[in-house]
Amino acid sequence: MTILPKPRQPELKTSLPGPKTAAIMERDSQHLSTSYMRPYPFVPDHGEGVWLTDVDGNTMLDFFAGIAVSTTGHAHPHVVRAVQEQVTRFTHVCLTDYPQEITTSLAERMVRHVEKPGEKWRVFFGNSGAEAVEAAVKLARNHTGRSHIISTIGSFHGRTYGAITLTGSKTKYKRGFGPLLPNVSHVPYPNPFRPPLGATAGTCGQAVIDHIEGLFQTIIPADEVAAIIIEPMQGEGGYIVPPADFLPKLRSLCDRHGIMLIFDEVQAGMGRSGKMYSFQHFDGQNGMNCQPDIITVAKGIASGMPISAMLAKESVMTWPVGSHGSTYGGNPVAAAAAHATLDLLEGVVKHPGCGDSLMENAAQVGEFIMAELKAMQVEFPFIGDVRGAGMFIGIEFIKPDGSPDGKLRDAASMAMFERGLLNLDCGEAVIRISPPLILTREEAATGLEIMRDALRTLK
């Protein structure tokens, strides 16, 4: 195990929750939507880098980045400057009706990360992940003239009507909201730690492919399927990485049947996995291709400013003029933040202590975190699995019989918070590690030390 210097520790000035936090939590409970969740009492006041300070002056280490959003940390000076500059020029005109250079150049920049020789891509801009997903499904239906969509169990695609229909992680997102979108089916996600369909870790990818082909013979005519939508690495469902052969095989299946392949990169994309898009860990490996037809991105794209994108091959983006749009989508201020975020992700602008680019930093520091967490499994046998890529890491808590232990996960999450480590759950019994991509090795070591300390209380 590597021993590293501790540059800075969380500073807890009041016992949690502090008085101002408690007062705001109380007002919040009186006036805000009853649907909001509050996993632990935290009310932010300001942030700097990977640190967030609450309204009582407690400074905490951020290991979840506002659900994988704050790629460049909090109040990154390069992002702040870009936003300030754009806001003094103009904040809105409406991209649906008029081009704006800042968004044109953003699209040009984004497609560069997916285009291959002889293949052009185009971009539609929205405001949120769900809006990008809606655009993707509408485009797939419009382009193919087919209606059926296949999604996966455990997936999360957002909370608008189309997106909750596609979502397959928890029934609470759907209960009481029906009727939902017709012609949507769910198939298992190939989770190597809990392989579906009676398969093994090694065979579950092929098993899911066979299952879909089986559906095409029995229940869903393949020539009525517009698209298969899938997270190349599943987020909300438990930070799951599929076996390496799966996405290329899914690509071939879609090709066989003329089905659009949509990769939802809202959570794992924008450098978080150590590559710009998480599917790129599998594309081109062993001569196998898994380039999708459509990609959705949001979250990490603009360091917290609301903007999302649906990227599609030019040959697929055939919907006619006026058929889709968005009043705020591609907002110039958010686009400025996206440019600044890309500067840091690509390494056009360097962040001190983070190597050549934030993408590279995500890969290297993420690898260090994974190795340390795997080493922790010896001391903590209730850590059943550690998985991920880059700074997209899941820790699954298990009972002695190997089944998921959600209660223990919740206790662990609270114990980490009480020691100043902001974290977030996902899946049935998983804590996700999705920090800002500027996290250094030393800061990662500080977070891991807090985790160790918290987990010792659970033994």
Ligand SMILES: Cc1ncc(COP(=O)(O)O)c(C=O)c1O
């Ligand atoms: C993979 C994925 N798709 C879509 C969404 C929806 O994004 P938003 O909440 O911005 O609508 C999320 C949000 O967590 C997500 O993780």
